[in-house]
Amino acid sequence: METNIKEKLKILHIGADPEFLSPVIFENYLVEIDTMDNVFSVSQWITAKGLPDAIVCERMIPGSNGFDFYEFWIDQFDSEKKTPFILLDDEINQETVARARQKGIEVVFVKPISSETIISKVLIMKQTISSPNSEMVSGMIAFKPFKPSMLKRTFDIVSASIALLLVSPILLVFSIAIRLESRGKVLYFSKRVGSGFRVFEFYKLRSMYINADKRLKELAHLTEFSETADNHGKLTTDYIGGNTSAMVGDPRITRVGKIIRHLNIDELPQLINVLKGDISMVGNRPLPIYEAELLTTSDWTDRFDSPAGITGPWKVVTRRKLLSMSHEGRNSLQNKYSEIAGRSHYSFWKDMWIIFRTIPAIFKKKILK
Secondary structure, rough: OOOOOOOEEEEEOOOOOOOOOOEEEEEEEEEEEEEEOHHHHHHHHHHHHHOOOOOEEEEEEEOHHHHHHHHHHHHHOOOOOOOOEEEEEEOOOOHHHHHHHHOOOOOOEOOOOOHHHHHHHHHHHHHHHHHOOOOOOOOOOOEOOOOOOOHHHHHHHHHHHHHHHHHHHHHHHHHHHHHHHOOOOEEEEEEEHHHHHHOOEEEEOOOOOOHHHHOHHHHHHHEOOEEOOOOOOEEEEEOOOOOOOOOOOOOOOOOHHHHHHOOOHHHOOOOHHHOOOOEEEOOOOOHHHHOOOOOOOOOOHHHHHHOOEEEEEHHOHHHHHHHHHHHHHHHHHHHHHHHHHHHHOOEEEHHHHHHHHHHHEEEEHHOOO
């Protein structure tokens, strides 16, 4: 598939060994990640290529440490602190967090970490820094993916395995129907942001013709909610409690796609995401990257302290109530599950309550459509 490169990003990694593949194509960005191991190499690199779009620095670097390098960087190149700076560490401890906060380093990531997760966070930070009306995320200095309890993970694996076994005949039938109706792959892969801002491939049965994403902006008049084009040229919506592109009579959807969407069959491959550990059976809605980039304040980033999920508090709300909620109300709903799984002791029975309410909620939404 042909990729439309919108912009180039230069990220400078400070460390002993290259840990990231480069160049990387991420969304519409061509990203170069160069590794340097000392301040002299950094100075030469900047002389040759100019200032980078972001700095990713190891806590321990040859002959020094990330904190000292941060002071050098601010003193020599970035006195106004306009370049995103991310500190990498092998583990998170209170001393590292406290020292980073004292120095003014806003983000600490725990290794191992993918280049996609780094790039996603850099884009979010760049938007925050460039916007005079937004505040840098506070209170979330250490971004580490949610680690589920043994009970929750066991339930996820067992329930997803049984569900996949039961629905496999349905998946087979509709996979054949999708291939017969239109060319292209049966599965649709999209980048989503989960806990700890980790980016992963989100699986769905393809319900649209290929290259449907490119037609999103021209079909804005068909959407059910108010939508605007964001800074990345993508269409974003005021409705983040459900599908980003809830269109009436969307011409991009195939005939088979209409059926699988109406019956929610297109979402069944997400059970594979559960088995892989990308998401849980119950959690927050996995956000597309361009939506996650808009959640840059501490009011809305609590959702990334807890897992993404197939269902959650956002899915048991009736369609009528969802439509009547304010933008802030819908955002607050997205944060609600963090109170269940991320900030307090995990409750298995709260997950069961959400699952049992999901089934009737889905049927009510189908009836109201």
